[in-house]
Amino acid sequence: MNDNINDKNTNTLTTRDQMNVVVIGHVDHGKSTVIGRLLADTDSLPEGKLAQVKANCKKNSKPFEYAFLLDALKDEQAQGITIDSARCFFKSQKREYIIIDAPGHIEFLKNMVSGAARAEAALLCIDAKEGVQENSRRHGYLLSMLGVRSVAICVNKMDLVDYDKTVFDNIVTEYAEFLKAINLEPKFYIPASAREGDNIVTNSAAMSWYTGPTVLEAFDSFEKEAPVTDKPFRFPVQDIYKFTADGDDRRIIAGRIETGTIKVGDEVIFLPSEKTSTIASIEGFNLTSQQTAIAGQSTGFTLDTQIYINPGELMCKVADVQPNMSTKIRANILWLGRHPMIKSKRYKIKLAGSRMPVWLRSVNTVLDASDLTTSSYAEQVERHDVAECILETLKPAAFDLATQIQQTGRFVIVDNYEIAGGGLILGSVEDKTDRITEHVNQRQKSWDRSKLTQGLRSGQYDQRSALVLVTGPADSGKSDLAKDLEAYLFNKGRYVYYLGISNTLHGIDADINDASLRDEYLRRLGEVAHLFTDAGLILITTASDLDDYELEMIKTLNSPNECVVVNIGENRFSKTVPDMQIDSIKNSDVAINEICELLKAKKYLIEYYV
Amino acid sequence: MDQLDVLESQGIYILREAYREFKQLVMLWSIGKDSTVLLWLARKAFFGHVPIPLMHIDTSYKVPAMIEYRDKLALDWKLNMIYGQNTQALEDKQTFPDGNATRIQCCQNLKTKALKNTLSGAWPRWILDHEAGKYVRHTDTEPYTGVIVGVRADEEGSRSKERYFSPRGEQNDWDVGDQPPELWNQFKTDFAPGTHLRIHPLLDWTELNIWEYIQRENIPIIDLYFDKGTGKRYRSLGCYPCTSPVDSTSTNVAEIIEELRSGKFSNIAERSGREQDKEDCNGLETLRRDGYM
Ligand SMILES: Nc1nc2c(ncn2[C@@H]2O[C@H](COP(=O)(O)OP(=O)(O)OP(=O)(O)O)[C@@H](O)[C@H]2O)c(=O)[nH]1
Ligand SMILES: [Mg+2]
Numbered sequence: 001m002n003d004n005i006n007d008k009n010t011n012t013l014t015t016r017d018q019m020n021v022v023v024i025g026h027v028d029h030g031k032s033t034v035i036g037r038l039l040a041d042t043d044s045l046p047e048g049k050l051a052q053v054k055a056n057c058k059k060n061s062k063p064f065e066y067a068f069l070l071d072a073l074k075d076e077q078a079q080g081i082t083i084d085s086a087r088c089f090f091k092s093q094k095r096e097y098i099i100i101d102a103p104g105h106i107e108f109l110k111n112m113v114s115g116a117a118r119a120e121a122a123l124l125c126i127d128a129k130e131g132v133q134e135n136s137r138r139h140g141y142l143l144s145m146l147g148v149r150s151v152a153i154c155v156n157k158m159d160l161v162d163y164d165k166t167v168f169d170n171i172v173t174e175y176a177e178f179l180k181a182i183n184l185e186p187k188f189y190i191p192a193s194a195r196e197g198d199n200i201v202t203n204s205a206a207m208s209w210y211t212g213p214t215v216l217e218a219f220d221s222f223e224k225e226a227p228v229t230d231k232p233f234r235f236p237v238q239d240i241y242k243f244t245a246d247g248d249d250r251r252i253i254a255g256r257i258e259t260g261t262i263k264v265g266d267e268v269i270f271l272p273s274e275k276t277s278t279i280a281s282i283e284g285f286n287l288t289s290q291q292t293a294i295a296g297q298s299t300g301f302t303l304d305t306q307i308y309i310n311p312g313e314l315m316c317k318v319a320d321v322q323p324n325m326s327t328k329i330r331a332n333i334l335w336l337g338r339h340p341m342i343k344s345k346r347y348k349i350k351l352a353g354s355r356m357p358v359w360l361r362s363v364n365t366v367l368d369a370s371d372l373t374t375s376s377y378a379e380q381v382e383r384h385d386v387a388e389c390i391l392e393t394l395k396p397a398a399f400d401l402a403t404q405i406q407q408t409g410r411f412v413i414v415d416n417y418e419i420a421g422g423g424l425i426l427g428s429v430e431d432k433t434d435r436i437t438e439h440v441n442q443r444q445k446s447w448d449r450s451k452l453t454q455g456l457r458s459g460q461y462d463q464r465s466a467l468v469l470v471t472g473p474a475d476s477g478k479s480d481l482a483k484d485l486e487a488y489l490f491n492k493g494r495y496v497y498y499l500g501i502s503n504t505l506h507g508i509d510a511d512i513n514d515a516s517l518r519d520e521y522l523r524r525l526g527e528v529a530h531l532f533t534d535a536g537l538i539l540i541t542t543a544s545d546l547d548d549y550e551l552e553m554i555k556t557l558n559s560p561n562e563c564v565v566v567n568i569g570e571n572r573f574s575k576t577v578p579d580m581q582i583d584s585i586k587n588s589d590v591a592i593n594e595i596c597e598l599l600k601a602k603k604y605l606i607e608y609y610v
Numbered sequence: 611m612d613q614l615d616v617l618e619s620q621g622i623y624i625l626r627e628a629y630r631e632f633k634q635l636v637m638l639w640s641i642g643k644d645s646t647v648l649l650w651l652a653r654k655a656f657f658g659h660v661p662i663p664l665m666h667i668d669t670s671y672k673v674p675a676m677i678e679y680r681d682k683l684a685l686d687w688k689l690n691m692i693y694g695q696n697t698q699a700l701e702d703k704q705t706f707p708d709g710n711a712t713r714i715q716c717c718q719n720l721k722t723k724a725l726k727n728t729l730s731g732a733w734p735r736w737i738l739d740h741e742a743g744k745y746v747r748h749t750d751t752e753p754y755t756g757v758i759v760g761v762r763a764d765e766e767g768s769r770s771k772e773r774y775f776s777p778r779g780e781q782n783d784w785d786v787g788d789q790p791p792e793l794w795n796q797f798k799t800d801f802a803p804g805t806h807l808r809i810h811p812l813l814d815w816t817e818l819n820i821w822e823y824i825q826r827e828n829i830p831i832i833d834l835y836f837d838k839g840t841g842k843r844y845r846s847l848g849c850y851p852c853t854s855p856v857d858s859t860s861t862n863v864a865e866i867i868e869e870l871r872s873g874k875f876s877n878i879a880e881r882s883g884r885e886q887d888k889e890d891c892n893g894l895e896t897l898r899r900d901g902y903m
Contacts, residue, residue, distance in 0.1 A: 016612075016613055017612075017613060018613045018616070070770075072766070072767020072768060072770060072771070072895070073767065073768060073771065073786060073787075073895060074895060075787055083771075083786075083787050084771040084786065084787070084789055085771070086763075086767075086770040086771050087763040087764075087770050087813070087814070088763075088764075088770060089763075089764045089816050096613065098763075098814060110790070110791040111789065111791075113791055113793065114773070114789075114791050114792045114793065117792070117793040117794055118792075227611065238623070238626045238627065238630060239626055239629065239630050241656065241657065243656065243657065243658075243659040243661060245659055245688070246688075248657075248658070248659070250657070252657055254626055254655075254657075255626075256619060256622075256623045283657055284654070284657070285653050285654045285656075285657050285658045286653075286654065286827060294611075296611050296615070296616065296619055297611070297615075297619055298618075298619040298620075298622035298623045298626070298655070300657060311630060336791050348800070350796045407794075410793075410794055411796070412791075412793050412794070412796040414800055416800075417798075417800040417801055417802050418790060418798070418800070419790050419791050419792070419793070419796065419798055422791070422793040422794070422796075
């Protein structure tokens with residue numbers, strides 16, 4: 001596969017580093033102007049660009065603004081406001097930068113956060129005349145929440161206050177107090193005038209009282225965070241590839257190493273399935289063979305053993321500190337959605353490589369990030385709130401605390417089709433109950449029981465009701481076997497029903513047509529099964545590739561009635577031991593016979609010996 | 611990891627996310643340097659394979675050498691190669707070279723409309739039959755819902771505002787004022803029926819990064835980028851009526867890199883050879899809001 005290998009040492013690449021810096025602050029405090037000025041005064045603009053922007057302004061009879069160098073959209077220029085974050089590329093003597101010009105208007109907070117979430121460092125602008133405003137504080141808070149630690153504050157528009165040192169000092173005092181409360185310590189406070197070019201690239205004659213760095217010098221003084229190779233190994237499995245073209249028989253676990261390092265021969269564990277294996281090889285294209293891989297690399301591995309795992313699992317080293325695993329997560333969530341985040345609604349969480357359904361279980365506190373006031377009685381999370389919440393998933397999620405390993409300690413929430421919030425994990429929660437069990441308890445309490453008890457029914461039918469769930473990989477002959485079993489039991493005089501998957505799909509599930517709602521299909525299957533078993537029947541149905549947690553949900557929903565699991569083919573459960581394991585159906589009569597023996601032994605089929 | 615390693619890793623990560631999330635995924639290949647780097651990243655992401663079909667919108671005003679190069683690479687690398695075209699506009703001569711359309715209208719006809727209708731499957735798609743060595747009518751007419759495009763944020767203003775995963779409406783329209791949040795490499799991958807996503811793995815690359823990477827990986831690039839004795843070469847490949855070659859004597863990748871780092875192009879924008887950008891000052895934004903790449 002590795003055609004075209006070339007020697008990387010033959011060319012003369014100078015290695016430089018690149019840093020993403022975001023510029024934030026309240027609306028109109030001069031963020032875009034600062035960047036425009038920075039580009040212009042360092043000769044970083046393409047030839048003719050400045051002249052072209054000036055000419056356009058003249059054509060449209062608008063005064064020239066440095067901000068127009070960044071605010072490229074028609075609407076932005078028309079309204080004199082930044083709408084969406086822009087990336088601009090810029091080089092100093094020291095390194096290359098991608099500078100992200102974020103909008104300050106609250107309406108575009110999601111765009112500001114998108115910019116800030118990409119940043120390694122930040123410059124926060126405060127208008128000297130207007131002083132500290134609502135979004136100066138909100139943006140400051142969000143920086144601290146997002147974990148951006150390299151921060152400088154630019155007190156801009158000093159020309160409007162006659163370059164007065166006291167104005168500057170007062171703002172510094174006020175804002176430093178705020179930042180202290182949220183545990184953020186900026187490296188510098190810089191008095192500047194972007195319009196006049198003071199302290200942006202060159203020192204200011206008008207502010208000889210200031211001896212600190214210019215904005216450009218502040219950027220260059222930010223330290224780049226070292227790659228996180230010294231943390232435990234975390235590798236979210238993005239996908240599992242088996243491309244068979246040209247006789248390729250590798251089964252490759254693909255993804256990007258978020259933290260740590262790994263080498264061939266290391267023992268690994270996949271979470272939440274808890275399956276283990278050993279790294280057999282590190283794969284790549286146009287690369288010479290590799291024995292180790294490190295944080296930051298998008299790579300792939302083959303394993304020593306053929307284990308069944310899913311995209312979305314977290315691969316860790318057995319020897320490392322393990323991540324948390326829980327169905328309940330305590331997190332700080334910033335909500336950006338148009339509709340509030342509410343309980344009782346099914347959302348999707350994307351956490352490292354995993355995507356799963358998630359519910360808001362409770363809201364502990366809600367913070368107004370613009371003044372740091374909190375309230376503890378909220379039932380839901382409104383747009384732009386920062387809330388400490390408990391979330392609940394169906395299956396355990398594998399994660400770290402955001403303060404320990406950022407990369408696997410944060411997530412986004414999807415509402416309908418939209419990313420509506422981002423969160424940082426504070427911890428897992430010990431809590432014995434879960435949504436499904438609570439639901440079933442409630443359901444059983446409210447159940448309107450008829451005059452016929454289970455005892456009466458099983459006496460009359462000579463059987464105890466049960467759900468016979470035939471599991472296993474797709475195409476293992478499950479439904480044929482299930483139908484044969486139904487016919488056999490029926491001929492023996494049993495009360496039995498086969499429920500085919502397509503019967504539910506086109507019946508009770510006809511209103512949903514979306515494979516990503518798998519948990520909802522299974523929930524309905526569980527509820528339907530409960531009706532049949534409540535009626536005293538033996539219900540036979542099939543489900544492909546169930547995992548332990550899905551099976552547990554179906555069993556809980558069918559409870560208090562019982563369930564018999566017959567697995568056909570490869571057993572892909574990691575914890576569940578099926579009641580019966582049939583490796584392959586060579587002879588369906590034999591298989592049916594074995595299942596009937598099991599049903600008799602478990603007293604579902606009651607026999608009278610005379 | 612140096613800067614190119616970081617950019618490469620992010621590009622691969624994005625391609626794999628796209629491949630994981632989109633069943634109807636396609637990658638636009640303009641034959642130019644950026645989308646050829648993208649194609650190379652796909653081979654890296656998928657360990658030598660390219661499991662994503664490539665689509666070329668053929669305006670018929672491309673230099674013939676581009677089509678030759680496209681088909682040769684497609685055969686050599688066993689690519690699943692598809693092209694689409696606005697045959698009606700060409701027949702009706704609704705083009706700039708024929709004098710019946712402005713540059714921008716011509717772009718709209720031959721690129722934006724052709725792209726939109728080939729993506730949706732409304733117009734014929736032609737697919738390379740590797741056995742026969744020629745293009746045949748494609749039987750798959752299902753709309754593509756994920757479209758990978760090699761645009762870079764440093765190219766022009768509206769591209770500097772792009773997301774890695776950027777939604778397009780039912781009319782292929784881009785609502786640039788209301789883009790989804792994009793946090794920590796968790797992208798928007800859910801979409802309403804009828805809409806699709808544009809995926810931009812090269813957003814953080816500069817023109818210089820592209821050439822440095824071509825050099826490092828030894829990527830076979832079309833030779834229109836090199837001077838072959840005339841003192842001229844293309845810096846950006848478009849349709850010949852609207853893209854002029856630049857004066858430059860760079861004959862290989864190393865010389866191009868030198869020219870971009872410290873030479874004559876170190877502060878001249880790449881698209882300065884593209885005439886359609888100049889017709890109105892937000893021309894490209896207008897085109898792009900309508901579905902242009
Ligand atoms: N007098 C003076 N005006 C300034 C200075 N910096 C910016 N301005 C003006 O303040 C206004 C807003 O500047 P922008 O750079 O667009 O502000 P912004 O922070 O990017 O605004 P949003 O992105 O919309 O939040 C413009 O009219 C600028 O000319 C300065 O240093 N002095
Ligand atoms: Mg701005």
